[in-house]
Amino acid sequence: MMEFLRTRRTYRRFEQRPVAPEILTEAVEAARIASCGNNRQTLKYVIVQSPEAVAAVQPLVHWAASLPPELGCPKPGEQPVAFIAVLQDERLPGCSDTDVGLAMGSMTAAAWAHGVGSCLMGSIDRPALTELLALPEGVKLRYMVAFGYPSHQSHLVTAVDGNTKYYLDDARDYCVPKRPMEEVLLKTL
Ligand SMILES: Cc1cc2nc3c(=O)[nH]c(=O)nc-3n(C[C@H](O)[C@H](O)[C@H](O)COP(=O)(O)O)c2cc1C
Structure with a gap:
């Protein structure tokens, strides 16, 4: 899944x-x-x-x-x-x-x-x-x-410094920055 x-x-x-x-x-x-x-x-x-x-x-x-x-x-x-x-x-x-x-x-x-x-x-x-x-x-x-x-393909990459702008790599595949887990999971109670 x-x-x-x-x-x-x-x-x-x-x-x-x-x-x-x-x-x-x-x-x-x-x-x-x-x-x-x-x-x-x-x-x-x-x-x-x-x-x-x-x-x-x-x-x-x-x-x-x-x-x-x-x-x-x-x-x-x-x-x-x-x-x-x-x-x-x-x-x-x-x-x-x-x-x-x-x-x-x-x-x-x-x-x-x-x-x-x-x-x-x-x-x-x-x-x-x-x-x-x-x-x-x-x-x-x-x-x-x-x-x-x-x-084409689409690859997940880690967003750096909050930059979430997607871009194409040399193969014209999409690269889609996602904020890292430690940024989005605030806490586990
Ligand atoms: C509500 C919504 C509206 C969107 N509208 C457009 C659009 O009009 N044109 C387009 O090229 N992509 C559109 N997208 C695609 C987003 O740009 C894309 O989901 C985002 O860049 C993240 O890529 P991912 O879906 O691969 O995670 C839309 C996505 C969502 C969820």
């Missing part, structure tokens, strides 16, 4: 082969059964998998704010091959940011169990995507999640 969690990272460049629809549906199934406050289940999803729809989404999501675009933004031939839109149905009571996070954690883990990498995307053109996805009134777009078989 720990090795699974260490490698279930953010991936931003992908092989150009499709992810089976069953894997994307299973990712939504994992989100569907995730824990949520008072079991209210206010989240909905749209799977974007047709090449035409995926191509329409690509310019509406923004990559890797910590990197210059020529490094962080996937080029044609590197882009994700599917997206899942994570939606909050505000017509239902009990909307919760925590529920969104837990659902996306389960969704991306279910995909990674099949070797499918992902990137959670909060920096997105919500008005344009809402129109593209033809969302009903009261159903709000929260995140897009990009999917595909990664064409």
Whole structure:
């Protein structure tokens, strides 16, 4: 499990082969059964998998704010091959940011169990995507999640002097600094 969690990272460049629809549906199934406050289940999803729809989404999501675009933004031939839109149905009571996070954690883990990498995307053109996805009134777009078989690796490194900015190494693999245990585990009582 720990090795699974260490490698279930953010991936931003992908092989150009499709992810089976069953894997994307299973990712939504994992989100569907995730824990949520008072079991209210206010989240909905749209799977974007047709090449035409995926191509329409690509310019509406923004990559890797910590990197210059020529490094962080996937080029044609590197882009994700599917997206899942994570939606909050505000017509239902009990909307919760925590529920969104837990659902996306389960969704991306279910995909990674099949070797499918992902990137959670909060920096997105919500008005344009809402129109593209033809969302009903009261159903709000929260995140897009990009999917595909990664064409790079991502390594955890130890953050030094509080510097958490991720970077690419010489092999164009991501290096993701995480604060060390002694900094985050305050005490054990
Ligand atoms: C709430 C949230 C929103 C994010 N939005 C974006 C985004 O819009 N674009 C992007 O390239 N990465 C996005 N990311 C990915 C983060 O940059 C990434 O999780 C972080 O750099 C740590 O890397 P790791 O996931 O491999 O630990 C987002 C992650 C989270 C949790």
